[in-house]
Amino acid sequence: MANKRKFSTFILLSxxxxxxxAFSLYPVGYSLYLSFSKYNxxxxxxxxxxxxxxxxxxxxxxAFWQAVKNTVIFVVGTIPVTTAIAIVLAVFLNQKxxxxxFFRASYxxxxxxxxxxxxxxxxxxxxxxxxxxxxxxxxxxxxxxxLLNTNFALPAIMLMxxxxxxxxxxxxxxxxxxxxxxxxxxxxxxxxxSSVQQFFRITLxxxxxxxxxxxxxxxxxxxxxxxxxxxxxxxxxxxxxxxVVYYLYNxxxxxxxxxxxxxxxxxxxxxxxxxxxxxxxxxxxxxxxYGR
Amino acid sequence: xxxxxxxxxxxxxxxxxxxxxxxxxxLMVLTSLKQGGAALTSIAKLIPENPTLKNxxxxxxxxxxxxxxxxxxxxxxxxxxxxxVLDSMVAYALSxxxxxxxxxxxxxxxxxxxxxxxxxxxPIYVLMHWLQxxxxxxxxxxxxxxxxxxxxxxxxxxxxIPKSLDEAAIMDGANDxxxxxxxxxxxxxxxxxxxxxxxxxxxxxxxxxxxxxxxxQGTRTLSLGLALYSSRYGVDFINQMAASSIxxxxxxxxxxxxxxxxxxxxxxxxxxx
Numbered sequence: 200m201a202n203k204r205k206f207s208t209f210i211l212l213s214x215x216x217x218x219x220x221a222f223s224l225y226p227v228g229y230s231l232y233l234s235f236s237k238y239n240x241x242x243x244x245x246x247x248x249x250x251x252x253x254x255x256x257x258x259x260x261x262a263f264w265q266a267v268k269n270t271v272i273f274v275v276g277t278i279p280v281t282t283a284i285a286i287v288l289a290v291f292l293n294q295k296x297x298x299x300x301f302f303r304a305s306y307x308x309x310x311x312x313x314x315x316x317x318x319x320x321x322x323x324x325x326x327x328x329x330x331x332x333x334x335x336x337x338x339x340x341x342x343x344x345x346l347l348n349t350n351f352a353l354p355a356i357m358l359m360x361x362x363x364x365x366x367x368x369x370x371x372x373x374x375x376x377x378x379x380x381x382x383x384x385x386x387x388x389x390x391x392x393s394s395v396q397q398f399f400r401i402t403l404x405x406x407x408x409x410x411x412x413x414x415x416x417x418x419x420x421x422x423x424x425x426x427x428x429x430x431x432x433x434x435x436x437x438x439x440x441x442x443v444v445y446y447l448y449n450x451x452x453x454x455x456x457x458x459x460x461x462x463x464x465x466x467x468x469x470x471x472x473x474x475x476x477x478x479x480x481x482x483x484x485x486x487x488x489y490g491r
Numbered sequence: 492x493x494x495x496x497x498x499x500x501x502x503x504x505x506x507x508x509x510x511x512x513x514x515x516x517x518l519m520v521l522t523s524l525k526q527g528g529a530a531l532t533s534i535a536k537l538i539p540e541n542p543t544l545k546n547x548x549x550x551x552x553x554x555x556x557x558x559x560x561x562x563x564x565x566x567x568x569x570x571x572x573x574x575x576v577l578d579s580m581v582a583y584a585l586s587x588x589x590x591x592x593x594x595x596x597x598x599x600x601x602x603x604x605x606x607x608x609x610x611x612x613x614p615i616y617v618l619m620h621w622l623q624x625x626x627x628x629x630x631x632x633x634x635x636x637x638x639x640x641x642x643x644x645x646x647x648x649x650x651x652i653p654k655s656l657d658e659a660a661i662m663d664g665a666n667d668x669x670x671x672x673x674x675x676x677x678x679x680x681x682x683x684x685x686x687x688x689x690x691x692x693x694x695x696x697x698x699x700x701x702x703x704x705x706x707x708q709g710t711r712t713l714s715l716g717l718a719l720y721s722s723r724y725g726v727d728f729i730n731q732m733a734a735s736s737i738x739x740x741x742x743x744x745x746x747x748x749x750x751x752x753x754x755x756x757x758x759x760x761x762x763x764x
Contacts, residue, residue, distance in 0.1 A: 313696035
């Protein structure tokens with residue numbers, strides 16, 4: 200009987216065990232090994248151990264640093280804007296208003312759609328004869344070929360991603376706001392606090408755990424930006440939209456320098472790990488706050 | 492009076508944002524219905540004069556989006572089914588069984604969620620070649636068949652289902668699978684709904700794995716097909732918008748029907764992750 204129970208536990212766990220070994224444990228280990236190796240799968244040779252060679256080369260690779268710079272610009276340029284928009288909208292939606300679920304749902308539509316579809320639509324909007332230029336023409340402003348301009352391509356993609364993601368964070372913050380008891384605001388109002396004071400003294404402090412969580416999630420996602428670049432610019436013009444993951448793809452799957460690409464992947468891993476640890480801490484805050 | 496004016500302004504502002512959020516999709520659909528050659532938009536010519544579905548037919552048949560649609564639907568269905576069946580087994584063991592290393596395993600599942608997929612793709616690419624599964628649909632299904640997110644979600648939900656129910660069933664001689672399928676799963680429908688929504692979305696919209704694990708048209712998914720289409724036929728925007736609609740409209744239709752459940756499911760999913 201006891202043996203039978205143990206056997207059934209093993210059967211129950213077996214899908215995870217197989218998946219974990221094949222798609223987590225082996226890949227994490229093998230890519231670490233590859234990051235210390237030279238490996239071109241098309242050459243038909245086994246990976247060749249070269250110690251820290253890839254990492255030394257990556258650190259001196261100007262294209263890599265350009266990718267890091269672009270990614271950091273993307274992160275720093277989009278996240279504060281997205282977060283600010285989302286907080287304002289969430290506060291507005293948290294009042295007693297009609298059609299709240301309509302507004303919430305419409306802001307969420309871009310979140311539901313694949314980045315590939317969004318990138319295709321925006322390539323169209325940003326094209327020389329596209330809607331953006333036609334709109335600017337109404338005000339007598341001469342348009343540009345936005346995605347082929349080294350100064351504008353990255354900001355154009357950043358703007359698109361702010362549009363694509365603000366709805367997600369709005370809904371997240373709205374859920375957080377709805378957990379703040381109405382009475383707190385009522386007693387603050389009786390004490391004569393203005394709505395601006397209420398926002399900075401009550402809403403923001405109580406939303407803090409959710410805010411940290413959203414910032415970290417958004418940072419992790421933004422460091423991984425890739426598909427947009429693939430569809431819209433392929434990293435160009437002149438590397439002005441090349442991000443870390445696009446460079447990883449370019450090295451690993453276009454130039455087939457898989458050892459080098461694994462080194463980039465591990466550097467990315469370390470960055471994301473740091474933010475994940477921050478997230479773990481923020482989550483435990485959150486659990487305290489909501490008592491979950 | 493000032494109160495009314497403020498509320499009106501608020502509604503106008505919220506509506507403007509709603510228009511900004513939805514407008515690109517309206518543009519997508521309107522453009523996809525245009526007659527060929529008139530993609531160049533000026534704002535005055537947004538609405539097609541003689542709407543036609545021929546772009547859809549062209550994209551669906553001549554450009555193989557019918558095949559991509561079938562592949563994507565197949566993969567999504569298989570991954571959803573796999574996650575329901577397999578995640579629930581693991582979640583049941585974590586919730587109901589005692590075994591050595593249970594806590595460690597739980598921590599490993601959580602830690603695994605922090606590993607970015609970019610670290611895994613090169614070894615998975617090598618593995619799929621070695622298994623001779625490169626450029627097959629199986630290569631796209633297998634890596635996401637069991638996922639920590641679903642295990643975690645179901646385990647939390649199972650923990651809330653009273654154990655007295657399964658003890659009664661054990662008395663009646665039921666085995667673990669019967670308890671899981673006859674007693675626990677029917678009670679866990681809300682959690683399964685969240686799992687289905689999350690898995691369906693990520694699977695339908697997946698891009699990176701199809702990009703690196705397939706090479707031929709016969710195994711292409713909608714996202715990959717559209718991405719390659721967009722970068723190859725740079726200026727054929729009418730057909731691109733038809734192809735985008737084929738990829739986006741099924742998801743948007745489901746969202747229209749289930750928006751309340753989907754929004755609460757996705758935010759909960761994020762909170763629990």
